[in-house]
Amino acid sequence: MPARDELKEKVQFAIDQRKEWIIQVSRTILDHPEPGFLETKTSKLVSEKLDELGIHHQAGIALTGVKGRLTGGRPGPTVALIGEMDSLKVPGHPKADPETGAAHACGHHAQIGMMLGAAVGLLAPEVMQSLAGNVALMAVPAEEFIDVEYRWKLHEEGKLGLMAGKQEFIRLGAFDDVDMAMMVHTTSREYDGKFALGGTSNGHLVKYIQFVGRAAHAGGAPHAGVNALQAAMIALNAINAQRETMRNDHTIRIHGIMTRGGASVNSIPADVRYEGRVRGRTTEAIEDANAKVDRCFRAGALAMGAAVNIITIPGYLPMINNETLKELFKENAVRLVGENQFVTHPRYRNSGGSTDMGDLSHIMPVIHPYAGGATGHGHSTEYMVEDYETAVINPAKVMAMAVIDLLDNDAARAQEILAKNRPAMTREQYLAFQSQRLREELYEGR
Ligand SMILES: [Zn+2]
Ligand SMILES: [Zn+2]
Known part of the structure; x- marks a missing residue:
């Protein structure tokens, strides 16, 4: 069986070989922005690309979500690699849909490229066969909690329970066979370097x-x-x-x-x-x-x-980054871009935003690192992914290499994380907690 470093070389080589294919996925999504729970073209594209890679998958989860699976040589834990599909609405953005105002002003199009890119790497000969465990490839809708009237209507019609992508994936049981998860979000903050990790977020x-x-x-x-x-x-x-x-x-x-x-x-x-x-x-x-x-x-x-x-x-719930997953992600990121391009934020640093990855972090070990390559303030008309090598290819490699570290050697590191993990909530506690936060009050001021 190839040594761990050899597997990592294979993964990086395979990703470099298909670099243009991977970047093109992200560029195509950038050109067809769709807000949450309306990502029909994006979802179809993900399905087609998974088909091209020969990856068995399920579509239509939480309306537009897609979930594929790579199986290892031996049984073991399942690591999810997540990409968010949805755009924002920022009329005036150079890539905005002129009719809907939808625009990828948060860089989620890069996430689908990197998730599929990581899959390309892990499909390199001998890689999955050498690992003990599986990889879930998840294209998840609706991270930006926008279009509330539309989502409330879907909720009232019984088409949605919880009203954001990962929340609804949790409710539907799409994470039930997943033990831990990671995703990488793009960043335009210069102080983040090529990779940044740590801190929390608002709920x-x-x-x-x-x-x-x-x-x-x-x-x-x-x-x-x-x-x-x-x-x-x-x-x-x-x-x-x-x-x-x-x-x-x-x-x-x-x-x-x-x-x-x-x-x-x-x-x-x-x-x-x-x-x-x-x-x-x-x-x-x-x-x-x-x-x-x-x-x-x-x-x-x-x-x-x-x-x-x-x-x-x-x-959403505030983000909790798992400490061991952080270390492991950092090792691989530093290997790729060097120590001076990796930034660690203090554990309690909170920049004010929110993510439904925070919800998932309450029930399983997760990380939500950042990759550079974008310019302009997030959610503004100026936000653009400029450097696709940094924003898509690098994180694809680091996620794939992190999977190898987790599942190689009989999944010793993944098992260590699971043994130490004390989740803040069970899935049932999470669903009960969220359901009591849903309230409707009619106040008559007359
Ligand atoms: Zn955003
Ligand atoms: Zn975002």
């Missing part, structure tokens, strides 16, 4: 709010109406007044968008919708801020004599 609750007023002639009879837009504005001002009560160490972020502001200018707005987020460092901090935010929504309705329907949707 959150998602808000879907409907202010209900009464339509009336805006010029002739405003006294006969109830202005839902004014109710919403009072609520948002009240939220802003609350900001001084938020503790710095809770890293609270409250933000949102008005998705409907009224139907016509000469009719008093009677149906106004707001989609938002309450983020924070811990579940308790989020609940504390969320209670204040809900009071503000009620205050807006009360002031105007409107009603407000407050829907609180289970969002």
Whole structure:
């Protein structure tokens, strides 16, 4: 059986051989951006590429998700390599779909390339046969928690339980045969170098709010109406007044968008919708801020004599990076790009964003490292993956090499991680926790 280093050489060689094929996958997805739970073209492309590689897979998980499998020479743990499929909506982005505004302003298109790239590496002769365990290749929908009205509708129709990709994968049992997972997100932060790892993220609750007023002639009879837009504005001002009560160490972020502001200018707005987020460092901090935010929504309705329907949707949990997986990822990343291109963030560093990889990290060992190669601020019109070698090829190699470390030698390192692991929740506890965070309240301010 080839030695570990020999396997790693084979993996890197195979990825280099198919470099153009791998990068082309990412570029194709960049050119066809699709937001969460609408990734039909992306999903089809992933299926076609897995077929080309001869990888057996299942499609249509959580509407658009795809899961393939590579089987090792002997039984052992299963390591998932995850790629996120969804785009954001950032109209004005150079690669935005002119009709929908969808754009890969978070670099998820690079993740599908790197996940398939890692598969290409692991398919090199003798590699999987030398390993004790399996690899799950997972193209997961909807990491960006956007289009809340659309997702709520899918939920009400029974097409979605939880309303983000990895959350729904967990609920559907798609992770039940997986023991640990990794993915790599692109970054444009110069201080991250070619690879960065560590830190945590905010958790959150998602808000879907409907202010209900009464339509009336805006010029002739405003006294006969109830202005839902004014109710919403009072609520948002009240939220802003609350900001001084938020503790710095809770890293609270409250933000949102008005998705409907009224139907016509000469009719008093009677149906106004707001989609938002309450983020924070811990579940308790989020609940504390969320209670204040809900009071503000009620205050807006009360002031105007409107009603407000407050829907609180289970969002994400803060990220926990597994320490042993981190070390192992670092070893391979440093081997590829050198020590001075690898950045380790302190364990409690929190840049304010959120990911549903945090949810998965509560039930199994995971890591969520970053790879460079992008420029411009994330989620902005400037965010572009420029260097595909750094953003796609490098992480593909490092993930494949990390799999070898985990599953080589009778999967000794994977077994060591599992033996030491104390998950924060079981899958059942996770589902119970999320289900009690789903709340709907109709408040009548009239
Ligand atoms: Zn993002
Ligand atoms: Zn992202």
